[in-house]
Amino acid sequence: MSPATDDFALFGLPRRFALDRGELDSLRRALQAEVHPDRFVHADAAARRAAMQSAVRVNEGHARLADPLKRAAYLCELAGTPIRAEDNTAMPLDFLREQMTWRESLDDAGSRAEVEAIAHELENARRLAYERLAAALDERRDFAAAAQEVRALMFIERFAADVDDRLVALEA
Amino acid sequence: MALLQISEPGESPDPHTRRHAVGIDLGTTHSLVAAVRSGVAECLPDRDGAVILPSAVRYFADGTARVGREALAGAASDPTNTIVSVKRLMGRGLADVSKAGRLAYDFVAAEGMVRVRTAAGIKSPVEVSAEILATLRQRAEDTFEADLYGAVITVPAYFDDAQRQATKDAAELAGLDVLRLISEPTAASIAYGLDNGSEGLYAVYDLGGGTFDISLLRMTRGVFEVIATGGDSALGGDDIDAALADWALARAGVVAGSAGDRRAASMAARVAKEALSSADRAVFACSVAGARLEQPLTRADLETIAKPFVDRTMAAVRQAVRDAKVDKSAIDGIVLVGGSTRMPLVRRAVHEFFGREPLTNLDPDQVVALGAARQADALAGNPGAGDLLLLDVVPLSLGIETMGGLVERIIERNSPIPTARAQSFTTFQDGQTAMSIHVVQGERDLVADCRSLARFELRGIPPMVAGAARIQVTFTIDADGLLSVEAREETSGVEASVTVKPSYGLSDEEVTRMLGEGFGHAEDDMAARALREAQVDADRLLAAIASALAADGELLPAEERASIERAAAALRASRDSADRAAIERSLKALSASTEAFAAERMNRGIRRALAGRRVEDL
Numbered sequence: 171m172s173p174a175t176d177d178f179a180l181f182g183l184p185r186r187f188a189l190d191r192g193e194l195d196s197l198r199r200a201l202q203a204e205v206h207p208d209r210f211v212h213a214d215a216a217a218r219r220a221a222m223q224s225a226v227r228v229n230e231g232h233a234r235l236a237d238p239l240k241r242a243a244y245l246c247e248l249a250g251t252p253i254r255a256e257d258n259t260a261m262p263l264d265f266l267r268e269q270m271t272w273r274e275s276l277d278d279a280g281s282r283a284e285v286e287a288i289a290h291e292l293e294n295a296r297r298l299a300y301e302r303l304a305a306a307l308d309e310r311r312d313f314a315a316a317a318q319e320v321r322a323l324m325f326i327e328r329f330a331a332d333v334d335d336r337l338v339a340l341e342a
Numbered sequence: 343m344a345l346l347q348i349s350e351p352g353e354s355p356d357p358h359t360r361r362h363a364v365g366i367d368l369g370t371t372h373s374l375v376a377a378v379r380s381g382v383a384e385c386l387p388d389r390d391g392a393v394i395l396p397s398a399v400r401y402f403a404d405g406t407a408r409v410g411r412e413a414l415a416g417a418a419s420d421p422t423n424t425i426v427s428v429k430r431l432m433g434r435g436l437a438d439v440s441k442a443g444r445l446a447y448d449f450v451a452a453e454g455m456v457r458v459r460t461a462a463g464i465k466s467p468v469e470v471s472a473e474i475l476a477t478l479r480q481r482a483e484d485t486f487e488a489d490l491y492g493a494v495i496t497v498p499a500y501f502d503d504a505q506r507q508a509t510k511d512a513a514e515l516a517g518l519d520v521l522r523l524i525s526e527p528t529a530a531s532i533a534y535g536l537d538n539g540s541e542g543l544y545a546v547y548d549l550g551g552g553t554f555d556i557s558l559l560r561m562t563r564g565v566f567e568v569i570a571t572g573g574d575s576a577l578g579g580d581d582i583d584a585a586l587a588d589w590a591l592a593r594a595g596v597v598a599g600s601a602g603d604r605r606a607a608s609m610a611a612r613v614a615k616e617a618l619s620s621a622d623r624a625v626f627a628c629s630v631a632g633a634r635l636e637q638p639l640t641r642a643d644l645e646t647i648a649k650p651f652v653d654r655t656m657a658a659v660r661q662a663v664r665d666a667k668v669d670k671s672a673i674d675g676i677v678l679v680g681g682s683t684r685m686p687l688v689r690r691a692v693h694e695f696f697g698r699e700p701l702t703n704l705d706p707d708q709v710v711a712l713g714a715a716r717q718a719d720a721l722a723g724n725p726g727a728g729d730l731l732l733l734d735v736v737p738l739s740l741g742i743e744t745m746g747g748l749v750e751r752i753i754e755r756n757s758p759i760p761t762a763r764a765q766s767f768t769t770f771q772d773g774q775t776a777m778s779i780h781v782v783q784g785e786r787d788l789v790a791d792c793r794s795l796a797r798f799e800l801r802g803i804p805p806m807v808a809g810a811a812r813i814q815v816t817f818t819i820d821a822d823g824l825l826s827v828e829a830r831e832e833t834s835g836v837e838a839s840v841t842v843k844p845s846y847g848l849s850d851e852e853v854t855r856m857l858g859e860g861f862g863h864a865e866d867d868m869a870a871r872a873l874r875e876a877q878v879d880a881d882r883l884l885a886a887i888a889s890a891l892a893a894d895g896e897l898l899p900a901e902e903r904a905s906i907e908r909a910a911a912a913l914r915a916s917r918d919s920a921d922r923a924a925i926e927r928s929l930k931a932l933s934a935s936t937e938a939f940a941a942e943r944m945n946r947g948i949r950r951a952l953a954g955r956r957v958e959d960l
Contacts, residue, residue: 181952199733201948201952205947208522212882214932214936215883220940220943224947225760229760
């Protein structure tokens with residue numbers, strides 16, 4: 171397959187945010203059934219190498235499409251609006267304030283119930299952000315707005331991972 | 343290494359004859375070999391009808407070795423020459439194994455992997471394992487009265503790169519053609535899934551003699567897809583035996599001073615532990631320091647001793663379920679593998695966590711070898727092997743050392759394999775032409791807390807001012823879970839040469855030397871063998887290309903096909919000459935002529951997979 175092929179074309183999927191994860195997984199299985207190195211154990215070295223590269227490419231594409239945030243960032247990039255998270259850190263003040271408040275409440279939370287309450291609130295914010303992201307990408311095709319939403323979600327996901335770690339620590 | 347006879351690789355494979363491919367479970371306490379015969383996977387017995395080969399090797403002063411039950415008989419009387427649980431030493435350094443503190447061997451400090459001094463000389467764990475593998479290979483060849491086509495060897499899912507590489511080296515040393523390394527829990531799931539026609543999400547809990555794995559897999563019509571894996575490659579029934587022995591000796595107020603006493607005590611503990619899987623009471627009985635010792639104990643005593651170990655397995659189970667991002671209620675079944683899962687305590691803990699009864703209808707000792715045999719049969723391309731595909735993951739994150747001893751992660755754990763990641767580096771001195779990359783594996787942020795895998799030295803970087811070079815380094819993990827590294831300088835397109843210094847492995851030179859010692863023959867034998875190998879490679883490549891042309895030849899434009907056929911004719915012409923260099927040149931040329939064809943074949947595969955699916959969206 172040509173390296174220029176984008177992930178959506180590779181999986182034969184339409185270039186949009188909405189995606190059926192079960193279908194994506196089943197496409198990965200179907201593609202690997204054709205190109206996995208196990209299918210070319212007896213083949214010549216060039217075929218074995220090509221199989222290896224193709225299998226790597228399928229896994230890489232699958233990983234990018236399966237994760238909603240990576241998929242959104244990828245769509246923005248394909249549309250010519252890269253996320254550039256490292257040099258584009260300017261976030262709306264309200265958003266930053268909300269982040270600060272969450273961080274502080276997680277620091278102060280002592281009980282499992284308190285941490286769970288934060289997790290719940292965070293989950294709502296996360297769901298709403300993904301809904302806005304989906305609308306920006308698939309309905310309005312406003313990639314600048316989508317990229318901004320992706321950057322916000324990167325903060326949210328990072329915080330969600332910290333909340334999750336706290337919950338696990340409380341479990342132990 | 344007298345036992346290791348490496349046979350000539352087989353004649354060019356005839357598509358009409360069945361290829362004899364085996365699955366080998368190279369276990370901490372015992373090993374098995376299995377094969378598919380008449381459509382059924384079965385473990386191959388030795389002459390006495392036993393399928394289990396104890397993973398024990400006893401060395402003698404005349405340089406010979408005995409493997410299995412015979413060797414085990416010497417475990418207590420001749421402990422330093424009788425190597426058991428060698429799997430725990432694979433890909434490990436002296437510091438790792440002295441931490442374990444219980445192994446009775448005469449260790450030798452060596453760079454990289456630990457060595458053991460025996461009556462037959464200093465042995466690496468790779469050589470010891472090769473003795474076990476060679477015994478199983480011999481058993482299989484005696485059974486088939488034919489040479490083996492190849493083998494699938496199982497490794498714990500949680501084995502790191504050094505441990506996997508050591509296993510592959512051992513197999514090569516034993517004269518086995520390794521078709522694939524596969525994970526033990528994955529192998530078990532194949533045996534289980536194919537025999538029961540199971541579909542859905544399964545957890546495989548595999549507690550063996552020295553290793554623990556937990557894998558979550560999805561089974562869908564012959565595809566076995568690992569979602570997440572976890573474990574501890576130094577946790578198993580051996581540890582419970584050792585703790586039980588300590589407990590019993592302390593109770594009796596006896597100290598096991600000698601290596602032989604310690605070995606005798608662990609063996610007695612194992613007998614008592616196994617008895618307590620079905621009985622409520624047992625006696626720990628052995629001779630220590632010349633005195634007979636009998637210490638009665640109850641199952642409750644054993645469970646108190648074993649609980650910390652079982653708790654550690656359950657912590658890994660929780661982590662794997664979390665990594666899989668699934669709810670444990672979504673799991674359709676739990677398969678138990680490994681002899682240690684016979685302990686009622688283990689079964690209770692697993693049952694309690696998953697809220698359902700684990701499946702135990704397959705022999706936990708044999709299931710891994712049986713699954714490996716199925717995969718070997720499929721990889722050998724035998725008719726009737728069916729559509730079987732394993733999609734596995736890398737168990738541990740892979741990273742590189744950066745400033746301040748910190749780890750920069752390159753490939754995350756549980757990434758599906760094969761996988762590759764490229765990373766750019768630059769030089770920090772004017773005219774710098776070489777650099778070293780330290781690769782580590784593990785989940786911690788500090789290099790010191792991860793396992794060192796290897797240092798890759800890149801040489802041949804074109805001299806430039808500091809910071810001008812762009813060295814693109816690609817880390818690839820293949821379908822065996824093994825890492826390789828390639829590097830090129832982007833601005834000049836120069837390929838940097840990469841040499842590997844494994845931290846706990848054998849270098850390529852050492853493996854080559856051991857292979858040579860295995861023959862113990864003169865130079866001309868080596869040359870004859872190299873020629874023979876080149877001819878076999880030529881036959882294999884010609885056969886592979888013929889079948890590729892038969893399958894997909896119409897993809898080729900006429901002139902490209904003609905050029906492949908010219909290169910094939912040239913190889914056929916040089917094949918029967920005694921000129922190895924000429925054969926190798928023609929091999930290379932034919933291989934190169936098929937690059938574009940190979941890529942086109944992959945594209946066709948992809949189109950075939952997508953055809954008929956979602957046509958409306960394309």
